[in-house]
Each structure stands twice: as C-alpha cells, then as structure tokens.
Amino acid sequence: MPINIIIFGQLADIAGGSLALENIADTNSLVKELHILYPALATAKYAIAVDKKVVNENTRLTENSIVALLPPFSGG
C-alpha cells in the first residue's frame, strides 16, 4: 500500500498537490526520496505531519499513512 502525501502552499508548485509513494519505511527515507524526485524541495523549508500530527523526529510510516508537507507562510 502506498504512502499518501499532501503538499501545502507553494511546495505544490514543486511537487504537485498530492502524490503517493510505495515502500517508504519512515519519514527520513521519505524526505530522501522526495529530494531525489524533486531536487528543489531540498532547499525548501517545511514541517512534516504524519496522520495529522506534526512530527519532530524520524517517524515510522505504515500502510495508508498520510503525510503532509507544510511550508511556513509569511503573509499577513
């Protein structure tokens, strides 16, 4: 089963609004994979949420995990 990834803000200009990737064990490997697929992501700042929780360290991903990539917004 794939890991589903939702991409917020202008990160979506780089990688599209959502995508699914197979065989990803944890968030560190996900980031690595994403940076290979979309090199521009490597220089972007974003927080990662897994199943609606923002995670601060490497987090195991399971079947059907939903990952969100959230960039900071400065506008007001």
Add this chain to the structure above:
Amino acid sequence: MDKKELYERYQRQVILPGFGEEGQQKLLKAKILVIGAGGLGCPVLQYLAAAGVGTIGIVDDDVVTLNNLHRQVLYSVNDIGFSKTERATHSLRQLNPGIKIIPYNERLTVQNALILLDEFDIIIDGTDNFSTRYMINDACVLMNKPLVYGAISQFEGQVSVFNSRQNDNDETVNYRDLFPNPPKEDEVLNCADSGVLGVLPGIIGTMMANETIKLITGIGETLANRLLTYNALNNQVYKLALSARTGTRLLIPENEAAFLQMDYEWLCSSERTAPIAIGSEIDAGIFNDLIAKERVDVIDVREPGEMPVVNDFSNIKIPLAELSANTSLMKSDTIVAFCQSGKRSLQAVKILSGIFGGDKKIYSLRGGIIEWKKQKQTV
C-alpha cells in the same frame, strides 16, 4: 457607556449559552495587542472592537496604499497615504466608542517589543514577514503571553494559538516547535511577490478574532497545540496536532538581555552563508589554517583567571555560562570555541549551534588550549 446601551450593544452575544454577562465582562476587561494592521489585522481589529474587547493596541508603521484595499477592508480611498494605525483607530472608535484603542505608529523592534507586549494579555500576530514573526514568537515565549497566530500565502492560510494550554496538564508549544528556524528571504515568497486572494486574510483573520474571543471568555476549544490549515480553492481544512520539540528553547533568547541582542532581520536575510559544518571538532593544524585564512571569532569559554593566558591569537573571553547572552559579540561567519581540554568548548558548540542553527560554522578546538600549546612546542 451606560448599562442599557452596553446591554443593547452586546445583547446578541450575551444571550448565548455559556457566554452571558460574565463573558462580556471578560471581553471588556481584556487587553489585546494586534501587530500588523493589514490583511489579517483588519478583520481581527474590526471583530474584536465590535465584540467589546476593552483595550486594543495596534502596532504598524505603514501607510495605506491603493493595492492594500482589495483585502484591508478597514480602509477606503480617502485613507491612501495616511498611517494605518491612525486610520484604523479612527474607524474603530466610530464602530465602538466604548472601548480604548491605542495606536502605536511604529515598527516592532527588539528595543520596543518587550515593553509594548508587557502592557497586554494576548498578542495577535498579523504581520507580513518572518523576521517580525520570529521576534514576536520569541518575545511571547519569554513573557509567557498567549499568541494568536495567522499567516497566509496565495490561497492558503494557517491559524494557531501558541503559548497556551487547552488543559492544565498540556505542554505549551510555540511557532519554533513548528518551524525552528526562519527561512531566508528568497526561500519563501511574500504576498507582494506571490499574490493573495483578497478574501483569504478576511477568513483567516476572522478565525484569529474567534480564537482570541475563546481565549478571553473560556468558551469552546481553542487552537492551542493545533495548527489549522485552510485552502480557499477547495475548502479543505486540516487540523494538525503540534508538540513541543526538544531544543526549541535553545533557539529562543533566554532572557531580556539576550533578546535585545537578537538580529531578526539578519536571521531572515538571504545573505546568510550556507552551513558547511556544524558542531565539528577541529585539531590544532586546521585551527591554525583557519585563523590564518578566514575571519574567525575565536572564543575562550573558560572562566576568568584560568591559566594559561592565551594571547598567541586574538580571542574573545566569554565564559560558557554567559555565551548565549553574548552572541552579539560573534560577528564572523565562523566561530571556534576553545577551553582547557576541549570538553567545555564542545558544549559551547552545542549551545551556539542551537542559537545560530546552520547560519554559522561553529567548531571546537580538539584537546583544548593545552593540546594546542603542546603542538606549538613540537613544531
């Protein structure tokens, strides 16, 4: 305002279950500070003034321009060229003469931030740049003030409440738990460069006003420890749980003196050099090369009076415990800490990396000054 008028003005919210006269009294006694009277600030100010928040401070140093009017609905064409705080104050006093509006027609800086924030119970961040956002966050953590946060980009918005608990036992989180370090200027586009749908700050700002009302009156559930995201194009709303991050506190100045020395604009400027190595140890040979070739701040983190005295190369004497309060002395992009044996300087690297993130190259002299002197003798 007499009691009858007071009752009539707020009647429709006073009759709400759980709100009552008590809720209204809480609003009338509350003091809130709105930083930024732009797209987010306008609806926040309008709704909170209308709801009867007793004291509202407004900080902004900008003037109204024509391209503000598609989203900053407090202003009209007659206001173009005039101070936003002054025009907002004028409108809000007409809307509700029974409350106190205090305009601060100035930019928030490290010099005035703590003094200003101190006068208010709740701080509302409606600013449009990262340097001020990080400054407000750090000041609110330092002063333990609830911070209502909102930010927008193009068609999307984020809302949260920082430094506040839903339940007594909850931890508190702040903006740096979500985004520890600010992006550089060119890493994220601002409204001027990327555009914003006019109604979006209206929606997000109104949500911020709602969070503020809940914080003050205690009704409902706030977005403390949650980040809400809203997409105006597809109406998708996500509520994400936030948790405290180890190390966040190290990024925030630990006291007023350290706060005053922060340079938030520099933190967000694109001229920062890319990180090359953080937290590494270097030996005497590399150290000698480095100080010969580059501008380096060498810091002696030993206590005053420790021997040997080092005057073989220029160095700044800052004991380990005083490091974080003296970061303003570190002007170069490269820092090398040393102590007697190389242990305390490693701690220094940890502390400084926490403060500067990847913005500077920070090294520890392996083996300390004792090893360095030994190497010097053998050369």
